[in-house]
Amino acid sequence: MKKPPKAAFKGNKQSLPSKPCAVCARPMTWRKAWAKNWADVLYCSDACRQNKHSATKPNTP
Numbered sequence: 001m002k003k004p005p006k007a008a009f010k011g012n013k014q015s016l017p018s019k020p021c022a023v024c025a026r027p028m029t030w031r032k033a034w035a036k037n038w039a040d041v042l043y044c045s046d047a048c049r050q051n052k053h054s055a056t057k058p059n060t061p
């Protein structure tokens with residue numbers, strides 16, 4: 001009896017929740033580190049967290 005190939009689980013990643021960063025609007029994929037505070041995660045990185053005041057402004061000179 002052969003087991004099915006692991007490729008069958010290829011779609012697992014896409015089942016993870018995701019949401020856009022409040023600053024750069026890039027999609028943030030759920031991380032295990034965020035499991036306990038996923039609802040509070042608004043920014044994809046510390047850089048975006050510090051740029052939150054410019055969230056409503058487009059990044060134009």
Ligand SMILES: [Zn+2]
Nearest residue numbers: 021024044048
């Ligand atoms: Zn961001």
